[in-house]
Amino acid sequence: MVSQQAKDKVEKLIKEHPIFIASKSYCPYCAQTKKTIEGLTKDAYIVELDETSDGGEIQEALAELTGQKTVPNVFIGGKHIGGNSDVQQLKSNDELEDKIKAAL
Template sequence: MEKVKKLASENGVMVFSKSSCCLCYAVSILLREVGANAYVHELDHDSEGKEMEKALIKMGCNPSVPALFIGGKLIGGTNEIMSLHLKGSLLQLLNPYISSDHL
């Protein structure tokens, strides 16, 4: 749990992901398209990935990935991300983290 919280607090836009997850890929592409500089952490490439996945589930992410954190706060998984995006709220949350050349 500590590593998840540490990474989320150190990176403005943080996505916990798995390299084989197509929804994780879609979320990463969405964030890139809107200009957010997201740090993507692949759990399947981390020796502590299984423990981190369990921590994400305890935090309320089910399934565990993708899990989006903005400003250290858990936003949620694919359903929450897409719902916010369709309502136009995701960009408001991401605005402080969107690169200036994308505006």
């Protein structure tokens, strides 16, 4: 069971940051997602779950909210995008840049 505090924190992060990425510093899929998004904007807010004391709780809250247990977990404009494959699919369809511009 995820604490209400963790849920509130996650909802606040999603709401306050047009581009929010929950990541882990050692994850190759996270690295690919960050590189792709940072190629379009430097305004992404990234939380490295393995480097923050409540990272496990944040990841659990994200899983409860989205149904996705893995990282990266990406939100653009308050909407859940998904993981790396979803980000790469948006990029290959020329939709990623438009979503980012709309969010910023």
